[in-house]
Amino acid sequence: SGTYYAFGTVLAQQVCDETDTKVTAVVGNGSKANVEDVDSGAAQLAFCQSDVMSYAYEGSNLFADAGAVKSFSVVGALYMEQVQIVTMNPDIKTVADLKGKSVSVGAAGSGVYFNAIDALAAYDLTLDDIDPQLLNFADSADSLKDGKIDAAFIVAGAPTTAITDLATGGDVYLVSLDDEHLEGLLKSSPYYSKNVIAKDVYGTDEDIITVAVGAVVIARDDVSDEAVYNFVSSIFDNLDEVTAAHAKGAECSVEFASSITDVPYHPGAAQYFLEHNIEVATK
Numbered sequence: 001s002g003t004y005y006a007f008g009t010v011l012a013q014q015v016c017d018e019t020d021t022k023v024t025a026v027v028g029n030g031s032k033a034n035v036e037d038v039d040s041g042a043a044q045l046a047f048c049q050s051d052v053m054s055y056a057y058e059g060s061n062l063f064a065d066a067g068a069v070k071s072f073s074v075v076g077a078l079y080m081e082q083v084q085i086v087t088m089n090p091d092i093k094t095v096a097d098l099k100g101k102s103v104s105v106g107a108a109g110s111g112v113y114f115n116a117i118d119a120l121a122a123y124d125l126t127l128d129d130i131d132p133q134l135l136n137f138a139d140s141a142d143s144l145k146d147g148k149i150d151a152a153f154i155v156a157g158a159p160t161t162a163i164t165d166l167a168t169g170g171d172v173y174l175v176s177l178d179d180e181h182l183e184g185l186l187k188s189s190p191y192y193s194k195n196v197i198a199k200d201v202y203g204t205d206e207d208i209i210t211v212a213v214g215a216v217v218i219a220r221d222d223v224s225d226e227a228v229y230n231f232v233s234s235i236f237d238n239l240d241e242v243t244a245a246h247a248k249g250a251e252c253s254v255e256f257a258s259s260i261t262d263v264p265y266h267p268g269a270a271q272y273f274l275e276h277n278i279e280v281a282t283k
Contacts, residue, residue: 018234050214073266076257104152228268
């Protein structure tokens with residue numbers, strides 16, 4: 001019910017259509033679980049948030065206890081994932097209004113959970129100031145619809161399936177970050193960037209100002225160079241076809257795909273980028 005699976009199925013089909021490499025899209029349990037699945041060998045490729053990828057490689061934040069994960073490399077960055085604060089209560093207009101409310105902060109240990117903590121902290125709030133609920137995207141949408149929670153943090157590329165589905169059943173509102181608190185958040189957490197969700201994306205009254213992280217595809221280091229090259233080339237050589245199948249394709253570019261600097265790239269991806277005169281770091 002997020003963007004990963006919807007866009008991932010498009011990319012998998014594109015690779016299968018264009019090359020001899022076969023890719024199967026499967027449902028994951030969020031960025032942290034996806035990294036863990038790659039590390040364990042349960043998956044060979046995975047989507048994850050750029051901040052969670054960095055946490056894993058550094059062994060920090062939600063990977064502090066388990067330690068650094070070094071078994072993967074970057075395939076490419078795809079698009080930006082917005083921190084979306086969703087509610088059906090028109091009286092919730094700022095993050096400060098979440099105080100005392102029942103709020104979904106994502107699944108336990110997810111990237112969303114830490115994004116929620118960051119956003120709350122920018123307004124001098126902690127989880128103790130809200131009634132936090134650990135729900136995935138689909139459960140968050142159902143709970144909002146049923147009036148069981150007041151708001152939900154959903155970090156995914158907009159438009160996000162869970163939110164568009166929710167909007168079919170009633171009025172949906174997104175909370176904007178004001179300039180002062182936004183600047184404070186960017187200063188304390190530089191892995192975010194300012195982002196605007198245009199009002200026509202969900203039919204909101206005005207554009208929504210928020211922050212975003214990158215959506216990145218990673219691969220196990222033991223995936224063949226040929227397979228990763230085929231994955232990258234079939235997507236970025238055919239972005240018109242990808243975009244026709246899913247709107248997120250319009251946000252993809254070779255330049256953004258090769259922009260990660262804190263985690264090394266897989267050699268198969270590096271080969272493709274070098275053919276486009278872009279050199280990226282590998283292990």
